[in-house]
Amino acid sequence: MRITKLDGLRGIFSFMIIFYHYDKRVLPEFISENFIKNGAWIFVEFFFVLSGYVISYNYDTIADKKEFWVYLKKRFIRLYPLLVFTVFLYFVFEFLGNVVIEGFINTPESVPSLLLATLDSLLFTNSTPIFGNTDGGMNSPTWSISAEMISYIVFGIATVYLSKRNKTLFYSLLIIVSLGLILKFEPPVNYYFLRAFVSFSLGYLLFRISKKDIVFKDWTEYLIPISLVAVLYMIHDNTWGLRLINGNFTINLIFFMSILILLKTNGQITQLLDSRFVQFLGKISYSMYLNHLLWITIIPRFFFSILKVEQNTATEIGVLLFCCIFVIGLSALTYKYVELKGSKFLKSKLL
Known part of the structure; x- marks a missing residue:
């Protein structure tokens, strides 16, 4: 199932994550200190809520272990090609920075620590403490892919073994327990699977509520x-x-209500989200999300540290725009040649 307006929203929010990660030191102050930029990390929660809704919509009828494994393979096929590509690309640049041009990295790491972070990401464990604190793994946004995969597994098991009523109760309790742990301990990135549990569970509850005859x-x-x-x-x-x-919590409720409203309406914001460019961003949103961090780190340093371009408002905004265009262009290519072709290859082997 695809709801195009939600794809469009995912594209915009992926772009906001790029904005959030962009180095404040190479931005004009009126942008770097803007509260929208500094709080844009919350848009990752939207991806989890949306995923919980979409997965529930498509796979709420998993009946047995056989169907569970097929479902899990499909989720693996969707995520893994781009994950592998971006993790290994990030590793190459980190390795070169630490070994070949060490001065280019602000805080050099040892090769074993880089390999551990790479393994942490490739095994979908970098939102957990299994390998210790690898600071989000190699290509740190991949922590959310780890949390997503863990949420998929929990969903599949719950669907096979729990009734509809008990499943609703289970997800309600999971929200309360996970949120309580987050508020009590303010966990580091290697416990961020708890964030996904809160948001993904709300996505499941959203699926249940959206089936009711609600009008906006x-x-x-x-x-x-x-x-x-x-x-x-x-x-x-x-x-x-x-x-x-x-x-x-508050932002998850807003994402919950936002998706519910969009499912029941067809107003001007829907028309904006269904526009060609926003739909294009939605289509390549996964690629933008996993591609961006490396390039928004390298490109500004190339201009301002290596080429010694003078930093002022005009050049900083110019480099920001160049980074955005570059990431969008690269993501269009990785969507076509990594996501689609990689998924096709894995389907031929696993399904």
């Missing part, structure tokens, strides 16, 4: 950007409450 007016779509900006400001300004609560 088209104008309610405007509540989506208003509420998102409001929560970003609340995360920025601690006087509005705890950052963890807003970043792990």
Whole structure:
């Protein structure tokens, strides 16, 4: 199942993650200190909520272990080709930076630590403490792919062994327990699977609620950007409450309601999300998400540290735009030649 407007939203939010990771030191102050940029990490939660909804919609009828393994293979096939490509590419640049041109890396790491981080990512374990703290693994955004895969496994097991009623109860309890652990311990990245449990579980509950006859007016779509900006400001300004609560609970509720509204409406925001360019971003969003960190690190350093381009507002914005265009162009290529072709190859071997 594909709901194009949600694909479009995923494309925009993937772009916001690029914006969040972009180095503040090579941005004009009016951008680097903007609360929208600094709080954009929350958009990863949207991917989990959406994934929980879509996976529930497509696989809520897994009946036995055989169907479970087919489902798990399909999820592996979808994620793994691009994961392998970006992890190994990132490893090559990290290895060159640490061994060949050591001064290019701010905090050089040993080769064994690089290999451990690579293994952590390739085994989908870098959102867990199994290999210790590898700081998100090799190509750190891949921690969320680890958390996603763990959520898939939990979903499949729950679907095989639990009734519909018990499954709803299970996910409700999983939200409460995971959120409680997050708020109590403020866990590091190697416990971020808890973040996915909260959001993915809400996605499942969203699937259940969305089947009911709920009606929203088209104008309610405007509540989506208003509420998102409001929560970003609340995360920025601690006087509005705890950052963890807003970043792990409030924002998930807003993503929950945003998706529910979009499922029931067809207003002007839907039309924007269905526009050609936004749909293009949605199609390549997974590639943008896993490609971006390496290039938004290398390209600004190339211009400002190696070519010695003078830093000012114009050049900083120019390099930012160049990075965005480069990542979009590269992601279009990796979508076609890595995601699609890699998935086709794995399907021929595993299915």
